[in-house]
Amino acid sequence: MDQSLMEHLSQLHEEDEHQEIVDLLLAISEEERDYEAVNRLGRAYNNLGLFEEALRELNKIADGGKEDPLWHFRVGFAYYHLRRYEEALQAFRDADRLEAEDPNTEMFLKWSLRKAEKQQKDEQRMAAKKAAASKSQESESKQVPFSGLSLADFWEDSEYARKSYQSDPPTDEVIASIEEELGYMLPSSYLALMKQQNGGIPKNTCFPTEEATSWAEDHIAISGILGVGREKSYSLCGDLGSRFMIEEWGYPDIGVVICDCPSAGHDVVMLDYRACGRDGEPEVIHVDQEDDYEITFLAENFEAFIMGLVSEEEFDTSAEDKEVDLYKVSHGKFSTLLEELCTRVSEVDQIEQKIRSICTRIVEEKGHFSFHADELSYLMYDVQFWLYTKSYPDTSREQYVADYEKMIAFGTGGEFRQGGYAPGWITDWLDKRMQEGRILQEKGRLLPAESFVAEVIRQLQEV
Known part of the structure; x- marks a missing residue:
C-alpha cells in the first residue's frame, strides 16, 4: 500500500473517521488490496461496530496473519463483540503468544475468559432446564404465589410511581391483549402481583449478584416494575415499555423487559424465555447495554426474583x-x-x-x-x-x-x-x-x- 495513503489512513483513524477509511479502501479493487490494506479495513469495520464485516475481511488474509499479533487481536475483538467468547479467547491467546504483555491484549484475554466461562455456565443451565421441561409434563404447583411475603408492605407509595407506573388492576381481557402484543405468556406470579398493584416502585430495589455488572460489583438495582397495560410510560406496552427497549435501544428479543433501572435505559431486567419457550416459565436476567448487552442470570422465576429483592441500604456506597x-x-x-x-x-x-x-x-x-x-x-x-x-x-x-x-x-x-x-x-x-x-x-x-x-x-x- 502506498506510504502516503497509509499515513492518511492513520490520520483518519486518529480522528475516528472510520467510515471514510472503509470508503477509501473499498474504492481500491479487491485484487489490488494488499495485506496491510485488508488488515486496516478489518480494523475500521471493527471500529464501526460492523463485526461480521470485519471477520469477513480479516479471514481473507488469515494465512498472512498467522504470525501477526495485530491480526489476531482484531479477529479476537470482532469475536468478542459478537459474543463468540471461546473463539475470541483463542485469538487473544495467539496475540499474546506473539506479543506478550501487551496491556490491551491482556485486558481482552481476561474479559474473554470470564465471559466464556459465564456463557458456558449459562448454556449448561438452559440446556438442563430445556431437558427437564421436555421430560416433565406435570402441571404447575397450585401454591399461592408470594405466600411468604407481605404484599401490603411491598410497594413504595409516591406521586411519581402513581403517575409513571401504576395502572388499574388488569382484567383478563387486558392481560390477553398484552400477551398477544408481546408474543409471550406472562408468568402467573407476575400477574398475581400485578392484580394486587399493577406496576410501581418496590420498597426494596436491589438484587444480589455473584458477578459484577456495570451497576455494582455485587448487586443490581431497579427503578420500578412495569405493569400490565399501555397507558403508563413504564408499563409493558407503554411508550417506554418492553417493545420500546427492544426495538429502540437494541435489547435482545428474547423475552419481556419487566423492570427499568436507575441508569436511564443502560441496563434492564428481563423475563428470559429462551429455555422455556413463549408459553413457559421464564428465568429473570439482567441485561447490560453498557457491556454489549451482557446477560447475567438473576433468578429461576419471577417469584424468586421478587422474594430476593433487598433494601439498597445493604449496598449503600x-x-x-x-x-x-x-x-x-x-x-x-x-x-x-x-x-x-x-x-x-x-x-x-x-x-x-x-x-x-x-x-x-x-x-x-x-x-x-x-x-x-x-x-x-x-x-x-x-x-x-x-x-x-x-x-x-x-x-x-x-x-x-x-x-x-x-x-x-x-x-x-x-x-x-x-x-x-x-x-x-x-x-x-x-x-x-x-x-x-x-x-x-x-x-x-x-x-x-x-x-x-x-x-x-x-x-x-x-x-
Missing part, C-alpha cells in the same frame, strides 16, 4: 461514590474534544474551572455526576453546545447528537466523564431550546441565537 465523583470533576482530565473546545474560548476567563465548579455543584446536589432535566444540567447542555458550535459552526443536528457523548458523557480520551447518558435528555433539551428560539436551524445547520450566547457567557462569568 453513596458516600464513597460521591467522593469519587467530586474528585473526578475537580481533578479529572478533560476529554480530547472538550479540552480542544476550551482552548478556543476568549470570552470567559478560566473556562475549565467554571465548568468544574458547575459540575461540582451538580455532584453536591445529586450525590453523583449526571445530567438530567434540572436547571444546572440544562446550563451544562447549553455550555457544551456553545463551545461545540463556536468551533464547528457548520453543525447539523445529527452531527451534534452524535458528537455530544465525546465531551462529558463518555469523556473520550479523559477522566472527566459520566460513563453514560440517555440520548432522550439531549434531544428533549435541544427541542426545548429550538422552541424557545434560543437555538436556530438554518439550511440544516444549528446556530445559537446571539441572546443565547450572551446568556451562557453571563452565567459562566457569574460562576
Whole structure:
C-alpha cells in the first residue's frame, strides 16, 4: 500500500473517521488490496461496530496473519463483540503468544475468559432446564404465589410511581391483549402481583449478584416494575415499555423487559424465555447495554426474583461514590474534544474551572455526576453546545447528537466523564431550546441565537 495513503489512513483513524477509511479502501479493487490494506479495513469495520464485516475481511488474509499479533487481536475483538467468547479467547491467546504483555491484549484475554466461562455456565443451565421441561409434563404447583411475603408492605407509595407506573388492576381481557402484543405468556406470579398493584416502585430495589455488572460489583438495582397495560410510560406496552427497549435501544428479543433501572435505559431486567419457550416459565436476567448487552442470570422465576429483592441500604456506597465523583470533576482530565473546545474560548476567563465548579455543584446536589432535566444540567447542555458550535459552526443536528457523548458523557480520551447518558435528555433539551428560539436551524445547520450566547457567557462569568 502506498506510504502516503497509509499515513492518511492513520490520520483518519486518529480522528475516528472510520467510515471514510472503509470508503477509501473499498474504492481500491479487491485484487489490488494488499495485506496491510485488508488488515486496516478489518480494523475500521471493527471500529464501526460492523463485526461480521470485519471477520469477513480479516479471514481473507488469515494465512498472512498467522504470525501477526495485530491480526489476531482484531479477529479476537470482532469475536468478542459478537459474543463468540471461546473463539475470541483463542485469538487473544495467539496475540499474546506473539506479543506478550501487551496491556490491551491482556485486558481482552481476561474479559474473554470470564465471559466464556459465564456463557458456558449459562448454556449448561438452559440446556438442563430445556431437558427437564421436555421430560416433565406435570402441571404447575397450585401454591399461592408470594405466600411468604407481605404484599401490603411491598410497594413504595409516591406521586411519581402513581403517575409513571401504576395502572388499574388488569382484567383478563387486558392481560390477553398484552400477551398477544408481546408474543409471550406472562408468568402467573407476575400477574398475581400485578392484580394486587399493577406496576410501581418496590420498597426494596436491589438484587444480589455473584458477578459484577456495570451497576455494582455485587448487586443490581431497579427503578420500578412495569405493569400490565399501555397507558403508563413504564408499563409493558407503554411508550417506554418492553417493545420500546427492544426495538429502540437494541435489547435482545428474547423475552419481556419487566423492570427499568436507575441508569436511564443502560441496563434492564428481563423475563428470559429462551429455555422455556413463549408459553413457559421464564428465568429473570439482567441485561447490560453498557457491556454489549451482557446477560447475567438473576433468578429461576419471577417469584424468586421478587422474594430476593433487598433494601439498597445493604449496598449503600453513596458516600464513597460521591467522593469519587467530586474528585473526578475537580481533578479529572478533560476529554480530547472538550479540552480542544476550551482552548478556543476568549470570552470567559478560566473556562475549565467554571465548568468544574458547575459540575461540582451538580455532584453536591445529586450525590453523583449526571445530567438530567434540572436547571444546572440544562446550563451544562447549553455550555457544551456553545463551545461545540463556536468551533464547528457548520453543525447539523445529527452531527451534534452524535458528537455530544465525546465531551462529558463518555469523556473520550479523559477522566472527566459520566460513563453514560440517555440520548432522550439531549434531544428533549435541544427541542426545548429550538422552541424557545434560543437555538436556530438554518439550511440544516444549528446556530445559537446571539441572546443565547450572551446568556451562557453571563452565567459562566457569574460562576
